[in-house]
Amino acid sequence: MPEYLHPGVYIEEIERGPKPIEGVPTSTAAFIGETARGPTKPRLVTSYKDYQRWFGGVFGDAKFMPYAVNGFFENGGKRMYVCRVTDDAATPAEAKVGNFIVRAVGPGSWGKRVYFRIMQGTTMKAGANNTLVPVGFRLLLGYFLQQPTEKDLEWFKSPNGSPPPPYFEIFDDLETDPNSPNYWDKRLRDNSALAELVHTAPGNDGPPIGDAKPLATNGDDGAASLDPADFDGQLVPGKRATPQGLTALELDPYREVALVYAPGAPLEVNKKVIDHCEKLRFRFAVVDPDKSVDVTNFQPRSAIADTKYAALYYPWIAISDPQTGARKEVPPGGHVLGVYARTDAERGVFKAPANETLRGVLELTADIDDGKQDTLNPRGINAIRQFPERGIRVWGARTLTSDALWKYVSVRRLFIFLERSIYEGTQWVVFEPNDYRLWARVIDTIRLFLRTQWRLGALFGRTEEEAFFITCDRTTMTQDDILNGRLICEIGIAPVRPAEFVIFRIFQNTAEAQN
Numbered sequence: 394m395p396e397y398l399h400p401g402v403y404i405e406e407i408e409r410g411p412k413p414i415e416g417v418p419t420s421t422a423a424f425i426g427e428t429a430r431g432p433t434k435p436r437l438v439t440s441y442k443d444y445q446r447w448f449g450g451v452f453g454d455a456k457f458m459p460y461a462v463n464g465f466f467e468n469g470g471k472r473m474y475v476c477r478v479t480d481d482a483a484t485p486a487e488a489k490v491g492n493f494i495v496r497a498v499g500p501g502s503w504g505k506r507v508y509f510r511i512m513q514g515t516t517m518k519a520g521a522n523n524t525l526v527p528v529g530f531r532l533l534l535g536y537f538l539q540q541p542t543e544k545d546l547e548w549f550k551s552p553n554g555s556p557p558p559p560y561f562e563i564f565d566d567l568e569t570d571p572n573s574p575n576y577w578d579k580r581l582r583d584n585s586a587l588a589e590l591v592h593t594a595p596g597n598d599g600p601p602i603g604d605a606k607p608l609a610t611n612g613d614d615g616a617a618s619l620d621p622a623d624f625d626g627q628l629v630p631g632k633r634a635t636p637q638g639l640t641a642l643e644l645d646p647y648r649e650v651a652l653v654y655a656p657g658a659p660l661e662v663n664k665k666v667i668d669h670c671e672k673l674r675f676r677f678a679v680v681d682p683d684k685s686v687d688v689t690n691f692q693p694r695s696a697i698a699d700t701k702y703a704a705l706y707y708p709w710i711a712i713s714d715p716q717t718g719a720r721k722e723v724p725p726g727g728h729v730l731g732v733y734a735r736t737d738a739e740r741g742v743f744k745a746p747a748n749e750t751l752r753g754v755l756e757l758t759a760d761i762d763d764g765k766q767d768t769l770n771p772r773g774i775n776a777i778r779q780f781p782e783r784g785i786r787v788w789g790a791r792t793l794t795s796d797a798l799w800k801y802v803s804v805r806r807l808f809i810f811l812e813r814s815i816y817e818g819t820q821w822v823v824f825e826p827n828d829y830r831l832w833a834r835v836i837d838t839i840r841l842f843l844r845t846q847w848r849l850g851a852l853f854g855r856t857e858e859e860a861f862f863i864t865c866d867r868t869t870m871t872q873d874d875i876l877n878g879r880l881i882c883e884i885g886i887a888p889v890r891p892a893e894f895v896i897f898r899i900f901q902n903t904a905e906a907q908n
Contacts, residue, residue, distance in 0.1 A: 411837035414818030419742045419810050420734035422465065422652040423474040424727070425624055425638050425666070426458040430503040430536070431586065433626075433637040435474040435647055441466050441715070446560070447586045448475055449503075451716040461656035461727025463715045467753045468731025469738065474647055476639075478623050480615025481632040486608035491601045492594040497608055498587060505612040506537045507587050508558075510549040510605040514566040529568040529575060530599045534587045535561040549605035562587055569597040621661040639669045651809065652733060653678045657724045663697055670702040675813040677806055678703040679733075681724035682774075684758070688765075693773055693793055701792050701799035706775045708759035710751065710785075722758055725751070725777055732787055742810045743851035745790035745803040745891035751777065754785045761788075773800075790891055804888050807851060811886065815839060827880050832865045835882055839863050843886070853887040861886050 397403060423435065429449030438444045441463045451459045458475075465473060479500045486504025487496040490511060497504030512531040520526035533549055535541075535558035548555040552563065562585055567577040577590050588608070590600075626638030635641075642650060653669060653676050655662050663680040670676040680703055682691065693705050706725045714721045728751050736746045761769070761776045766788070769776055775789025790802050799805050819838065825831050840863055846852055847860040854860035865882035874881060 411834060411841050412818070412821060414814055414838060414842035416842075417651075417810065417813045417817055418472075418649050419651050419806065420470065420737040421472045421474070421649045422470060422654060422730050422734070423476055423642055423647065423650045424458060424461055424465070425476040425642075425653070425655045426461075426478055426658065427456050427619065428452075428458050428475065428477045429456075430497075430499065430501065431475075431477050432499040433477045433479055433635065433641075435476045435641050437472060437474055438462070439472055444473075444475060448477060449560075451714060455657070457657035457723050457727075459715065460712060460721065460723040461654070464712065464723075464728035464753060465731040465734070468728050468751065469735025470731040471734060471738070474642070474650055476626075476637065476641060478619055478626065478638050480619060480623055481629040482613065482615035484611040484613045484615075486612030487610050488606055488608045489593075489610070490603065490606070492592060492596065492598060493600040494591040494593055495588050495608060496591055497612065498585065498589055500613075500615075502612050502614050503536075504588075504608045506540060507608050508535050508537070508541065508546065508549065508605050509533060509588060509608070511600045511602050513602060516566045527566075529566040529577075530602070532564040532567060532577075532581075532590075533561070533605075534563075534585065535605075536587055546605050560587070567599075569599045621659075621665055624655060624658070624662045625665055639665060642669070643673065651676055651806075652730055654680075654726050654730055656727055657681055660697065663703075667698045667700050667703045671700060675809050675816075676702070677802075677809060679726045679730055680705050681709075681726050682707050684709050684722070684724075688759075688769065688774065691772075691774070694795060698793060699795050701794040701796060701805050703793050704775055704791065704802050705773065705793060706777055706787070706789070707769070708757050708761070708777065710757055710777065711755045712753055713755060720755065728752070728754065729777075729787060741849055741851060743803055743807045743846075743849075743889055745801060747775070747787045747790035747802075747891070749787050750784045751787065757785065790893070801890055801893075803891055807888050808886075811843075811846070814842065815884075818842065822880065827875055827878065829866075831880070832882075835880070836863050836865050839882070839884060843884075851889060853889045859887065 429452035431448035436447050438447060444462045477499060483500035485497040485500045487494050495509050497507055510533045514527040514529040514531050516528045517525040518528050533552060535548065537545060537558050548557050564580055566575050567580055568575045570576060581590055624638045626636050626640040628636060653666055655666050666678045670678045680697060682705060688707055706729050709722050710725045710728065711720055711722050732749045733746045736744050736749060757777060757779055761778050766776045770789060773791050773793045775791055777785065778788040779785045791800050792802055792805055794800060822835060843861045844857060847857060852860035862885045869881045869883050
């Protein structure tokens, strides 16, 4: 309670009435898999160019991450976390120079193709005896797709006069004073896509100047192929010191992720992705079938999972390789998730991401007609079809569940959106006095949010009463609930469902003769 001790006028700000609930993002994706290079810490990218900067480009015949990322952004995606996955025995390449270690930002043999050179900084300052001395040192970093020749390394001697490496970085005027804005750790941490500096001894001495050198120590890839535990990414004592993959996505910095996908991943990995989404409840997965799957006898609910938190799309698609332009067959999930993001932005999460064109697709690896889709649709296999004059379109909007209440992707994702928005927007209620005034305020807060969604078309009903109801009173809470600190609010929602089957009944109307 405020104190009023001296005579005068007191101005007080108080809170009254409902608090607004802001809708959470629904189209932020996380792609998990192998990349050409880069850190294993999930990294937000906003374009394919951004992805190439941090993780490289196309690098293997059966490595589908670059194609999925390109398809996601080409079809309307805006934000994505890339989660690079490596074997637990993989180590980052490094090189020692003076009291510093130059270390690749992520594990793998790619780091051995990173070269560096320490030079004097270009900015000079006054020194002793009227001389000019550099304010700091200059770090040149270059990454090569294959081991460079002497001619390739000429760039490190003359950065302005020689052809550069495929990817390079220049950090000038780095200083060793921690109080300086140009302190080397401030400039390089989370800013370099190639390497980081590690100081191995106390003091403010800089690294010695020298010629171009590779990161020749360590840089192992580990096992030739990844297993589901690598995608899970839990800590391994003595090997993996930081979480990666699905374990890393559970951390607070990545709470906005709403869509999860592992491009071209094997069956066991897809099961882990689905388990991850079911555990966190606010995420939805897209999974790919095997390229050679016999779709006639394929039962995804038995082979993968009977779940309302995932959808499967068939068949694979043929695209133009973003690096060479050659025809390439890839799984469809990355392109489909771009359609998810585009539909969310243009219409809303309540609109089924179907009957939408797939951009950048040349053709399908298998043709699906009405008869074949008659067998696929009831099993939860969403078809991608090519229609004359209408192009290649997503022609299915079902989840993998056998529960009819949750069979549509748009219904499941709408509830994810509403549940998480209410969860995030009502955190202020915790530890408030649990009485009638709080109950009324909670009802008003949620009503305002649901009213907005109803007006946008997310809820079914001609009136608010038909679209939703909110109850938070003595009918939802017993005295025992109140004494034990529980506030229970029941919310009923009528979601809109897609018009999957459009039926026009046409008959011949014969007019009778009039007198």
